[in-house]
Structure formats: structure tokens, C-alpha cells
Amino acid sequence: MKCPFCSYPEDRVVDSRSSQDGSAIRRRRECLKCARRFTTYERLEVVAQLVVKKDGSREPFDRGKVLSGMARACRKRPVSSQQMEAEVERIEQSLQESGEAEVASARIGEKVMEALSRLDPVAYVRFASVYREFKDVNAFMDEIKSLLRLAPPAPADNGEAPPEAARTDAAEGA
Ligand SMILES: [Zn+2]
Numbered sequence: 001m002k003c004p005f006c007s008y009p010e011d012r013v014v015d016s017r018s019s020q021d022g023s024a025i026r027r028r029r030e031c032l033k034c035a036r037r038f039t040t041y042e043r044l045e046v047v048a049q050l051v052v053k054k055d056g057s058r059e060p061f062d063r064g065k066v067l068s069g070m071a072r073a074c075r076k077r078p079v080s081s082q083q084m085e086a087e088v089e090r091i092e093q094s095l096q097e098s099g100e101a102e103v104a105s106a107r108i109g110e111k112v113m114e115a116l117s118r119l120d121p122v123a124y125v126r127f128a129s130v131y132r133e134f135k136d137v138n139a140f141m142d143e144i145k146s147l148l149r150l151a152p153p154a155p156a157d158n159g160e161a162p163p164e165a166a167r168t169d170a171a172e173g174a
Pocket residue numbers: 003004005006007008031032033034035036
């Protein structure tokens with residue numbers, strides 16, 4: 001650290017302690033040339049990624065928003081909040097690892113769709129239909145068709161109670 005008085009580049013640390021709230025380390029230094037003392041603070045650099053929205057405005061990345069968007073799509077679907085949180089975590093991490101200061105909101109949307117396509121086909125279609133703002137029914141049907149080609153057949157769930165026989169068996173087994 002250059003001495004603020006004589007610009008000499010070397011000093012020795014005479015005292016080092018955390019700031020009161022622990023968010024910084026305060027170092028008292030002494031210039032090796034002029035022997036005057038000065039203080040430096042070391043802080044964690046917080047890299048806040050900005051999301052560039054469709055209208056060009058920017059706002060800090062908000063994992064809560066991503067999570068609530070995902071939760072809306074997964075409403076009443078067999079997706080746990082842990083699964084959603086894990087996906088949001090993964091998305092946030094991949095964005096941070098990109099090291100970019102700004103991320104287009106569209107890219108986040110794509111990542112959410114990708115995650116939902118793995119979690120639940122219905123949630124995926126819900127999110128995609130809102131997100132992609134399908135202009136017409138055909139575009140929507142194309143999306144669903146490509147989804148059906150990708151997704152393995154899901155077991156039928158018609159919401160009805162299991163047949164009488166199955167229930168009796170289960171009761172006797174218990
Ligand atoms: Zn000095």
C-alpha cells in the first residue's frame with residue numbers, strides 16, 4: 001500500500017483488527033520510509049449482477065423473484081420447495097460463474113424453463129406459456145408437441161381413489 005504522505009510503496013502492519021460489525025478488517029500501517037501511520041480497510045467485494053429487462057431497464061439479480069416465478073408455475077404440482085430452491089441455487093451459481101456484470105432477463109427465463117422441463121412437464125408448459133407470450137395457439141401447440149417428444153410418458157393420475165381391491169389388500173397387509 002503506497003504511503004499517502006510520501007508515496008513510498010512499502011509499509012509494515014502495526015495493528016490488524018476487525019471492524020465492529022465484522023464486515024471489514026482495519027489495518028494500521030507504518031510507512032517504512034517516513035514512519036508516518038495510516039489505516040486501510042479490507043472489505044469483501046460484493047459482485048451484484050444486474051439483470052437487463054426487456055425494456056432495457058436494469059435491476060439487481062433477485063433470487064426471490066426467480067423462486068416465486070418458479071413456485072407459481074409449480075403450484076399444486078409434485079415439486080418440493082427444496083427442489084425449486086436447488087434449481088434457483090444452480091441458476092444463480094451458473095450466472096455468477098459466467099462472471100458477467102449484466103445478464104439478460106431472457107437468459108434467466110431460459111434457465112428456469114430448462115429447470116422446469118426436468119422437474120415437471122405441467123409446470124414447464126405453464127411457465128413457458130406465460131414467458132414466451134405465445135402469439136397464437138399453433139405456437140403453443142408446437143411447444144407442447146416438442147415437449148411430448150422429450151418427456152417420458154407419465155403415469156396416469158386422474159385423481160380418483162385406487163380400486164376397492166387394492167385398498168382391501170393394503171389394509172390387510174398392515
Ligand atoms: Zn511515507
